Amino acid sequence: MTQSGTEAAPRRRQARGERRIAELLDAAGAVFAEFGYSATTTNAIAARAGVSPGTLYQYFPNKDAMADALAERFAVQLHELTQLMLVPGLTELPLDQLLERVLEPLYRFHVENPACPVLFMGPDVPQRLADAHAPLHAAMVAEVTALIAALAPQLSAETLNRAAHVTAMTFKGLLPLIMAVTPEERPAMHAEVTRVFLGYITLVIAAPGP
Amino acid sequence: MTQSGTEAAPRRRQARGERRIAELLDAAGAVFAEFGYSATTTNAIAARAGVSPGTLYQYFPNKDAMADALAERFAVQLHELTQLMLVPGLTELPLDQLLERVLEPLYRFHVENPACPVLFMGPDVPQRLADAHAPLHAAMVAEVTALIAALAPQLSAETLNRAAHVTAMTFKGLLPLIMAVTPEERPAMHAEVTRVFLGYITLVIAAPGP
DNA sequence: CAATAATGCGAGTGATAGCTCGTGTTATCT
């Protein structure tokens, strides 16, 4: 007990270490996206990052911690993206333009980060990771609920909530389709997918109140 | 070479063996649905079926073969289901009734067979299994294409095809939502999900021709 | 320029899971 017995080691991190962490997370994202969670080996992540397994374990205590850190990074980025989307007057726009504004950045983010859906929606992620995703999903549903509520004030809270859930899951379900097509086909597919939301939300708005 | 050198062993299977195979596939379905493909252990499947690992390997050469056999069983059942759905005069029905007729059996099948989406859509299934799924998906898209074509004859083949793909993926994406809710909530969720298709197909039909 | 600490390596270790094999049991055939 030289200074403070219970306190953890200070571990002053150098700039090189921070870079390594980012590189390792990038590599983990690439490998998770390609093979899924369970089938991804830590040695493969280390190799993809161009470092040895030992180096990986200097920065992350285990495989789960890598997934957690990556998921946390995605959660932060998605939160920032959402804040940018929700500009005042958004609900004043025509529905098709509103949808375009909301959906386009989300599509782009997931296309650029294919590991995100793997970690948040994969069937073989550890339970704790799925739990960590719950608040993020809940926040997304809450945003959608607020949007639909502004467009269809006559609906009950329960109806709104169900519509928001369905909207969110429709988005998640159609993501693979957008990610799968070639970049040339993407705009057309993107437009077609947006029409799913246009059709559904139109119906929701037109529904009679309680 | 007692009888025929190249011919494989005849292996006359007893009724008990057939039952075991079915039990093992049922158990595999339950465990795959619960843990995903990679995280499922063959010992867990054997334990769930109430037999020893050795017995499992008497009927299946390896884990992949189990998934293949299970997927094949699903494919056959889905094909039969589809044939039952496509009765003459189906496209004469009002759109909401048509959708109900088509979607309800599909929902029920997947709720009763949760391993089906895991094997056909999971991110960690072996490549060969994903390939095996391609023709099934293509058949489904072809059926949907034919249905939409009957409803909207003015559309080009390319437009029809894209709409069918989007419809199929929307279905796949919304499946987890239906499977996740409690049986009491299921009818309401079911109806809400059907509205997604109603809204989208309405838009597709209303689109101008080329 | 030491001294100290962070970074980096990669062969090696322990545990896990797919799979085997020798043996025993049950069913079918003559």
Place this chain on the structure above:
DNA sequence: AGATAACACGAGCTATCACTCGCATTATTG
């Protein structure tokens, strides 16, 4: 009944993978 073959067992083999450890290298501190 006896012979043959399918069925069943479960301890154990082997390959794989998450993870470790001792040591070398590079950066920061005084």
